[in-house]
Amino acid sequence: MKRACLISIASLAALLATAFGAAGAAAAPADLDASFGGDGIVEVEGPAGLTFPGEAAARMAIGPNDEIYVLYSSYPACEPPFDCRVELTVARYSADGRRDTAFAAGPQLTVKQDAFQHKFDLAVGADGKPVVVATDESGGGLTVARLGLDGRLDPGFGVGGLAQRTGTHAIENTGGKPALAIQPDGMVLVAAEGGRDTEAGTSELLLARYLSTGQLDPGFGSGGEAVLTLRGRSRPNAVLPGPAGTIAVAAPQCCLGGSPLFGGGFNVARFLSNGQPDPGWPGGGAFFNPVSPGYDGSIEAATLAPDGKLIVSFEEGSEMRSTVGNLVRFMPDGSLDPSFGAGGRTTAYAAVGGADPDGLAVDSKGRIVGVGWAGRVSVFRLFPEGGPDRTFNGGRYLVVPYGSNKSTPYQVALQSSGRIIALGESGGFGSKGFGLIALHGGTDRTKCLGKRATIVGTANQDEILGTPRRDVIAALGGRDKVRALGGADLICGGKGRDTLLGGPGRDRVQQDPVRRRSR
Helix, strand or coil, X not given: CCCEEEEECCCCHHHHHHHHCHHHHCCCCCCECCCCCCCCEEECCCHHHCCEECCCCEXXXXXCCCCEEEEEEECXXXXXXXXXXXXXXXXXXXXXXCECCCCCCCCCEEECCCCCCCCEXXXXXXXXXXXXXXXXXXXXXXXXXXXXCCCCECCCCCECCECCCCCCCCCCCCCCCCEEEECCCCCXXXXXXXXXXXXXXXXXXXXXXXXXXXXXXXXCCECCEEEEEEECCCCCCEEEECHHHCEEEEECCCCHHHCHHHCCEEEEEEECCCCCECCCCHHHCEEEXXXXXXXXXXXXXXXXXXXXXXXXXXXXXXXXXXXXXXEEEECCCCCECCCCCECCEEEHHHHHCCCEEEEEEECCCCCEEEEEECCCEEEEEECCCCCECCCCHHHCCEECCCCCCCCCCCEEEECCCCCEEEEEEEECCCEEEEEEEEECCXXXXXXXXXXXXXXXXXXXXXXXXXXXXXXXXXXXXXXXXXXXXCCCCEEECCECEEEEEXXXXXXXXXCCCCCCCCC
């Protein structure tokens, strides 16, 4: 192994330019964006300035002008006979994280559901109006509401802002939350689990479409509702409007009551724009994706790439075996994408370390951004082919200094600038908090010894590991440790006392010419 060098790059711009080029002084992808809230993290303000109860949950959506909407729940005191209600509030934040006080304070909606179920979702249309869907035991199974730009219930939607549910199919109130999306034309898509047949091991996936006026769309399915019978449970995780008006729905787990009788796996369905099952999709509109033998499978997140490919994050696990987080990508025809990972599938652990993705987004370059939990909120980025993006925190998952548990799924979204916004959770039993976390995204252009860096650290303390191939490694801020492997590598330190370790190749190391140290 080559010598190890402790270096300290002075803060002079000339030296920075020598090491990195002009881009080296700028923030890199995965750095907290200090222009968002002053330090990159904004705490969501609780109901009426109070702390969130331990049972609270939250959802997030990005508006057409990069504004951020947060839907959160709170629970008034519930006395016998325990006919309890859940209050839902939508708050609006500017693109840079400032609470919009002109947006009406909530709660804007009250529904009847178990406080621990968290059965609601949020989406925002091209007009900037947020839509909320929630299971409601006193509202025909579902309540769908739209708010105006002022934060009050929109009188132009349904009756007083509430869509009147007139569908004929039952809604399952004991399962997971409904899923929501808004089409570019303003129509609202809502997916939920319908009736179940426990003996047959099947359940109904219900997809309803509402006109922008709040009435069920008579041209969709049957009277505004499309129904598919799926193997096992049909609890929807995501509704994803796609190319040519198609609509994909990912249903997270197969087995009724967790029984392996019917095998482990998950369902993916696709509908045509008129609500009929898509005959070009495997299974004539819905197919079952099995997981490894002996495991149960559940979808954690799903998203569509700009090219129409469907990316699903799912977990495999059992009581006797550990849980494994996986990513799989399907082609627009429903077949596995052979260009992704190994035959269309990869594991997040193998790619970026121990962070199972609970939320996914795809940027304009096709890179996959995921958020999950690794002791705290963690964020990672993959190249389109499924390999780790080493210009994002050196290719490892980034642990953000926020959050401490995993009782609510995290979300991630992208603003038009490429900035990454994640929703995280802190606290736990008794009281809870929610935070909006902003990270620099985009494409890194840092240079090391005149070459564009292929592995880039962050402004914080990093441990960066090279690859067996030739690397161009740039540490940035913090007291970093860099270890190269094979290849003729270029290695540059940053603004800190770094440890730079070469590998067996013919490496070049950029040292501080003023305070050179070696050992």
